[in-house]
Amino acid sequence: MCDQTFLVNVFGSCDKCFKQRALRPVFKKSQQLSYCSTCTEIMATEGLHENETLASLKSEAESLKGKLEEERAKLHDVELHQVAERVEALGQFVMKTRRTLKGHGNKVLCMDWCKDKRRIVSSSQDGKVIVWDSFTTNKEHAVTMPCTWVMACAYAPSGCAIACGGLDNKCSVYPLTFDKNENMAAKKKSVAMHTNYLSACSFTNSDMQILTASGDGTCALWDVESGQLLQSFHGHGADVLCLDLAPSETGNTFVSGGCDKKAMVWDMRSGQCVQAFETHESDINSVRYYPSGDAFASGSDDATCRLYDLRADREVAIYSKESIIFGASSVDFSLSGRLLFAGYNDYTINVWDVLKGSRVSILFGHENRVSTLRVSPDGTAFCSGSWDHTLRVWA
């Protein structure tokens, strides 16, 4: 007779996979469970996974970043301005203020053009949002928001509505009516809701959808009619300060810039980030697509503007000068993409030759920071708004 030891096996349904198996006792966070042998093994390896520390993951990410940089550097065979040497230099530029719009009682924070090439909407710190016919300098509509610091405003593609928001954490849409008896504020529609200030908003190519960026670190796409959230975009590590939609007819992407020094390109359909760029040394205040949609420019507190190409997945040019020590608050391209206009916190606007990387002109005129700048839809002029309470149209 040999001694045989028998292992008593409890049969039953496993607490994890619910299959009928031989079970073993397992302790998880001081609670006793019964797992089958397969699940026990899985749990053991998961435990290992849990122990994969934050540090080890971070180092894996770092090494991948290094590898990515290596791969990209292989394709960096020449600089843009070198290739651009063969391009004819631009002549002397004489750009002057052609219109000055006075009427805001406090700092102008944001502005946008209407598709009709002459109307603009602007918003300021005192809560006022004004619609002007900038050609005649007449004010056509004015509405007072219930909050101060209206940092974002946009004109609807149809020209029949405007959107704005700021410290109220919301984006509201106001239909524009020409009936003098109607109070604009009465028809206000609250569309977006964020958990921090609204820093930027833009209509997509329809009056029915709005894209917003907020100090809560996210961007979001909303249906105007219902106020429903269609898609949200998470990924920035800090406040998102600006956004711009890709100019293509079939495009579904946009770029955003934030206080985490990153510029990120998003797919509007899936909510995923498709590309990211992190070469700025400080907050990115403004991003704008190059007219072909293949590249975009950014302006930052580090006193530089940079051009990033989406196909090369890299920064391709830096626009900076030793004498420029104040941050760039706002950038936009001329129609052909040859000129980049940038408004700075030192009250000036610098005009850059995009291809050659040199500065073409410096424009004085504002008496305080330039906070916003946009080129008109047909490229005939651009408008700048400033903390000196005025807007100027230059050509």
Place this chain on the structure above:
Amino acid sequence: IEDIITKMQDDKTGGVPIRTVKSFLSKIPSVVTGTDIVQWLMKNLSIEDPVEAIHLGSLIAAQGYIFPISDHVLTMKDDGTFYRFQAPYFWPSNCWEPENTDYAIYLCKRTMQNKARLELADYEAENLARLQRAFARKWEFIFMQAEAQVKIDRKKDKTERKILDSQERAFWDVHRPVPGCVNTTEMDIRKCRRLKNPQKVKKSVYGVTEESQAQSPVHVLSQPIRKTTKEDIRKQITFLNAQIDRHCLKMSKVAESLIAYTEQYVEYDPLITPAEPSNPWISDDVALWDIEMSKEPSQQRVKRWGFSFDEILKDQVGRDQFLRFLESEFSSENLRFWLAVQDLKKQPLQDVAKRVEEIWQEFLAPGAPSAINLDSHSYEITSQNVKDGGRYTFEDAQEHIYKLMKSDSYARFLRSNAYQDLLLAKKKVWLL
């Protein structure tokens, strides 16, 4: 920004000649002339235009790092006016937000000193009167503090005192500017949170401790910065892996492409190539816009339609011409489908389902009146999507049709007589 200025300042003390100047009866210690500053800026920051250097100098002055010794207005001029550097104690990067009590003490102190040149300016006298009314009850305390400060000052060396007095005055010029001057201490509210001094501890300029500290009326933005979690890093790793696999273009190709695009469009850029007949903003004549609104496209505009398929789709008139061409070929359903899907994406959410059904019936359902030609794979996907009825139902189909039109119909349109005639600006009678 402040960091950059601070760095500059450190360099400067080494570079610009600071002298003591003899003038009339007294010596003016530790000054620099405006011209010297402008020269230094131009040399060390490679500025070509003196106007720029003056502007930059003025800004540095306005921020409070240098100041004219005999003026309250903080600007800089390119001449022999004297300027002095501000003491690091008073630099804006120390995040000063001086209380009105400190300002009251300062103004009070000034009135106690009997020197003619230290008399209060009009706006300062007004401010003092206002503060006296506001702080009526505390005035004794303020007065005492002012007296104490005067005593401390008297103990100092005469030259040192002159310098300190002027620096103190400049400090207040920044924080309580002359009416009509820009207040450079104003901050962009979005950046307020990340000041070096987030608790906004009120440091008193004169070391005065107050029991009643008024709350700062700045909008309180308390947002905990998200800590990166393991999940975040795992997402990042997935993202990075995808990026590494991405096919990218060489810089040379990219540069060529950007240059080509710009060169092609330069003639359309009104800020580079003057617009015909004139730029409305410059000439005050809206002729240019009137022409664009008319149904008669200019030669230049027609040429642009040939640049890319997107161009003709963007331009209303171009689309119409293209549509007319397709109708003449009995193949307009493709373009109409594409336009319908674009329109679908612009609809409010509540109308989407209905439109999806309409588009399906018109273009894709068996026996549809404007049947479009899709390969079986796309058709499969689309018919599946229709069941869900979202805005992106026809995305796949639209892409196919777009490519089809681009390579086929668009190319033929550009070669067509209709287009060529427009391009050559030949007059043609349109048969309606």
